[in-house]
Amino acid sequence: MNYFAYKNGVLSAEGVSLETLAREVGTPFYCYSSATLERHYKVFAAALPKDALVAFSVKANGNLGVLKTLAKLGAGADVVSGGELKKARAAGIEAGKIVFSGVGKTRAEMRLALSEGIYQFNVESEPELEALNGVALEMNRLAPVTLRINPDVDAKTHAKITTGTAETKFGIPFVHAREAYKKAASMKGIEIVGVDVHIGSQITDMEPFEAAFNRIAGLVKDLRADGHAITRLDLGGGLGVPYEHDNDPPPDPAAYGQVVARATAALGCRLIFEPGRLIAANAGVLVSEVIYVKHGDAKTFAIIDAGMNDLIRPALYDSHHEIVPVREPGVGAARINYDVVGPVCETSDLFAANRPLPALKSGDLVAILSAGAYGAVMSSAYNARPPAPEVLVAGDEWGIVRARQDHDDLIAQDSIPIWLRD
Ligand code: LLP
Numbered sequence: 001m002n003y004f005a006y007k008n009g010v011l012s013a014e015g016v017s018l019e020t021l022a023r024e025v026g027t028p029f030y031c032y033s034s035a036t037l038e039r040h041y042k043v044f045a046a047a048l049p050k051d052a053l054v055a056f057s058v059k060a061n062g063n064l065g066v067l068k069t070l071a072k073l074g075a076g077a078d079v080v081s082g083g084e085l086k087k088a089r090a091a092g093i094e095a096g097k098i099v100f101s102g103v104g105k106t107r108a109e110m111r112l113a114l115s116e117g118i119y120q121f122n123v124e125s126e127p128e129l130e131a132l133n134g135v136a137l138e139m140n141r142l143a144p145v146t147l148r149i150n151p152d153v154d155a156k157t158h159a160k161i162t163t164g165t166a167e168t169k170f171g172i173p174f175v176h177a178r179e180a181y182k183k184a185a186s187m188k189g190i191e192i193v194g195v196d197v198h199i200g201s202q203i204t205d206m207e208p209f210e211a212a213f214n215r216i217a218g219l220v221k222d223l224r225a226d227g228h229a230i231t232r233l234d235l236g237g238g239l240g241v242p243y244e245h246d247n248d249p250p251p252d253p254a255a256y257g258q259v260v261a262r263a264t265a266a267l268g269c270r271l272i273f274e275p276g277r278l279i280a281a282n283a284g285v286l287v288s289e290v291i292y293v294k295h296g297d298a299k300t301f302a303i304i305d306a307g308m309n310d311l312i313r314p315a316l317y318d319s320h321h322e323i324v325p326v327r328e329p330g331v332g333a334a335r336i337n338y339d340v341v342g343p344v345c346e347t348s349d350l351f352a353a354n355r356p357l358p359a360l361k362s363g364d365l366v367a368i369l370s371a372g373a374y375g376a377v378m379s380s381a382y383n384a385r386p387p388a389p390e391v392l393v394a395g396d397e398w399g400i401v402r403a404r405q406d407h408d409d410l411i412a413q414d415s416i417p418i419w420l421r422d
Pocket residue numbers: 057060078101102161163198200201202203236237238239274275276277278313317373374
């Protein structure tokens with residue numbers, strides 16, 4: 001459920017017409033809906049125990065406007081770098097609600113997180129544990145730690161976003177878990193607080209979650225028998241969202257909440273979740289203008305002014321995003337199959353192949369839907385194209401939450417070395 005809908009024949013974000021925004025900020029641009037972010041956060045939180053920590057996964061959308069919207073609802077943050085940690089803090093998220101994930105935390109990032117006083121480190125390997133112990137001792141601190149355990153469960157999602165199988169780089173293998181906890185318990189700078197698991201992203205089947213959570217619940221019992229005080233269980237993120245209107249929607253948060261409850265209710269742990277996509281994906285669209293319609297020999301191309309540098313998901317994962325005209329098409333309007341492409345000089349700069357759409361012409365606006373997660377955050381300036389700016393809407397209000405860079409900004413990022421200067 002989201003708050004993008006046609007109003008008076010024009011696609012709008014809550015009370016704001018995307019046509020008006022295009023006139024005001026130019027195209028392409030991202031537009032996020034606060035009401036949608038809020039709704040997704042609340043529906044998810046309502047499916048979980050009241051004292052659970054919902055730590056929004058900042059990697060999905062790190063815009064300060066988005067983070068602040070969620071912070072005001074009580075969200076925490078799941079961060080994977082010092083930069084994300086700083087952004088979460090800058091958006092007003094309390095350090096005590098921040099968890100730090102990732103396989104390659106540097107010592108500098110550990111120092112930063114310890115000095116901020118974050119809620120926990122989700123440690124992914126024994127070398128990382130040793131490094132964190134060293135940093136904590138140097139700082140005379142105790143680092144609160146969960147170990148991320150790789151349960152070797154296939155999440156049945158895209159290979160590039162599967163993280164819970166033995167072949168991936170993530171977590172400590174399930175079979176080494178008890179040994180790793182024993183080692184952690186012997187370290188003076190480490191305080192074991194719980195167990196962490198995250199098996200992948202865009203998961204649309206409850207069965208892998210159930211298998212992973214049951215495995216981890218069994219481990220919690222073993223760890224307690226070994227004498228460890230396990231009081232927290234971080235179950236990661238990963239719940240999928242509907243990208244294709246014609247497909248069955250993925251299970252809703254309530255179904256997920258039931259799976260969680262079945263596996264964990266008896267443990268008495270505080271639960272932590274790290275949803276990203278579920279909160280942000282359908283709270284954002286990428287609006288773009290058709291530059292040309294080109295009739296090729298085999299295909300008709302709608303060439304739009306957003307490119308793979310703005311939204312890389314289709315090129316990287318062959319992912320499907322619905323594309324709709326901003327002007328509402330008439331009922332029963334004829335459809336033409338378009339390849340919707342960007343201006344970037346690569347064949348992979350393709351948003352949709354053979355997509356039936358109402359007839360498009362130069363100057364028309366289109367919206368690429370479900371672009372609020374892993375959209376702007378993954379953008380680049382490839383082809384020296386400044387990435388699309390971001391706009392946040394709340395009711396009838398809107399604000400630019402990341403401005404468009406101009407070409408001079410891009411040029412100013414580089415410098416000419418001394419021997420090449422005129
Ligand atoms: N926690 C950890 C440790 C993660 O690695 C991730 C995502 C999340 C939470 C949030 O997962 P979510 O709830 O958003 O599924 N760029 C890809 C997705 C990469 C996901 C990486 N990890 C995409 O565009 O599909």
